[in-house]
Amino acid sequence: MSAKKCVSFTNRLNVKFTAIAVLLLSLSGIASYLVSKVSLDSVASLASSSSKDMARQSQSLQSALLMQMNANRRSELTRLKTGNELEMLKKSSKIQQQVAKTLGNLNGAMLIIGSQLDAVLGALTPEDREMYMLSDDVYLSVLHGVRSMDFRYIIDDESLSEYIDSEDLDENHVKALAATLKEKATTAKPHLTMIPEEGLIRVTALIGPETGYYGMLDVVLMDMISPLKRELRKLKTKFAMALASKVKSTTAMLDAQRARIEEQQKRRQEAEKRAAEAAAKTQQNLILISILITVFSAAIIAILMRVLITSPLSRYIQIMSRLSDG
Numbered sequence: 001m002s003a004k005k006c007v008s009f010t011n012r013l014n015v016k017f018t019a020i021a022v023l024l025l026s027l028s029g030i031a032s033y034l035v036s037k038v039s040l041d042s043v044a045s046l047a048s049s050s051s052k053d054m055a056r057q058s059q060s061l062q063s064a065l066l067m068q069m070n071a072n073r074r075s076e077l078t079r080l081k082t083g084n085e086l087e088m089l090k091k092s093s094k095i096q097q098q099v100a101k102t103l104g105n106l107n108g109a110m111l112i113i114g115s116q117l118d119a120v121l122g123a124l125t126p127e128d129r130e131m132y133m134l135s136d137d138v139y140l141s142v143l144h145g146v147r148s149m150d151f152r153y154i155i156d157d158e159s160l161s162e163y164i165d166s167e168d169l170d171e172n173h174v175k176a177l178a179a180t181l182k183e184k185a186t187t188a189k190p191h192l193t194m195i196p197e198e199g200l201i202r203v204t205a206l207i208g209p210e211t212g213y214y215g216m217l218d219v220v221l222m223d224m225i226s227p228l229k230r231e232l233r234k235l236k237t238k239f240a241m242a243l244a245s246k247v248k249s250t251t252a253m254l255d256a257q258r259a260r261i262e263e264q265q266k267r268r269q270e271a272e273k274r275a276a277e278a279a280a281k282t283q284q285n286l287i288l289i290s291i292l293i294t295v296f297s298a299a300i301i302a303i304l305m306r307v308l309i310t311s312p313l314s315r316y317i318q319i320m321s322r323l324s325d326g
Contacts, residue, residue: 066258073254077247084243088236095232102224107190109143110205114187114217117151117207121214129153129214145222147200155206155213157181173202180204180216187217192225199223 116139121129134151143149154160154177164174176193185191190205201223208214 066261069254069257073250076250080243080246080250084239084246088239091235092232095228095235099225099228099232102228106143106203107188109139110187110190110203110217110219112142113139114205114207117217118214121207124214132215134217143219143221145224147220147222148218149220150218151207152177152216152218154181154216155208176202176204177216177218180206184210190217194223194226195220196223196226199226201225 117134121132124132130153132151132153134149139149140146152163154163160177160181163177169177172193172195176191179185179193180191183191185205187205187207190203193202193204195202199222200220203217203219203221205217206213206215207217
């Protein structure tokens with residue numbers, strides 16, 4: 001065999017060894033990648049399954065918690081409203097009882113005065129009734145807070161017009177007298193007219209039987225009813241504002257709790273997304289590392305085969321060839 005043929009044979013042998021080494025390393029790399037991928041997928045699947053189970057359980061717990069919070073919210077708001085209404089009812093009932101008591105005292109006093117006037121005026125002639133002057137000193141012990149008490153000979157629209165023409169009465173006073181006639185208000189149920197700018201109340205009632213009235217009782221006294229009604233309105237406003245404040249604070253507290261739960265859900269979803277992205281990135285890195293290791297190993301093996309086997313074998317063949325030629 002000539003030296004040239006020996007060198008060619010050695011090169012072909014080197015190429016074959018290198019190709020076989022690369023093939024084996026490639027198969028080894030592919031097998032390692034597949035084994036690693038299966039193991040990684042198994043671990044990722046197990047982790048994902050566990051994460052999903054935990055997420056479902058957490059979602060169920062959080063959903064149950066939100067439902068419980070909503071139920072507690074409705075219960076708390078109902079409790080606040082019920083408590084507010086009970087307290088309001090208690091205090092308003094007390095004020096209404098005072099109003100009813102004041103009106104009852106007023107109606108009772110008017111009935112007493114009306115009964116006495118009815119007895120007195122019933123014995124008089126119409127002419128005497130027209131000239132009758134009421135002495136309120138007799139009735140002050142029955143009706144408290146009286147500013148004025150007058151008997152007016154008003155029994156119909158005609159006598160009302162004559163009285164208005166002869167007396168200097170303000171518009172509200174005239175309306176009160178006219179309303180008393182229209183309503184046929186008696187001392188059993190007198191007509192009430194508030195005079196808020198003066199803190200007074202006008203009480204007017206017809207005296208005598210409906211078949212023929214004797215005249216009209218006109219009483220002005222201190223208004224003890226309007227202050228009670230104003231107090232009742234203020235109380236309602238106060239309780240409404242207090243309830244609105246409590247409802248607002250309770251709603252804000254429950255909304256804050258709901259926001260915290262929703263924020264926890266959002267963070268968990270973001271963590272699951274990052275875990276999935278990390279798993280995908282790990283698979284990509286695994287492929288890249290397998291390729292690099294295969295290429296690097298093939299290069300190293302090729303170099304080592306050339307240095308340790310091919311080169312010495314070529315020198316040995318050349319020496320043997322020269323010896324055989326000589």
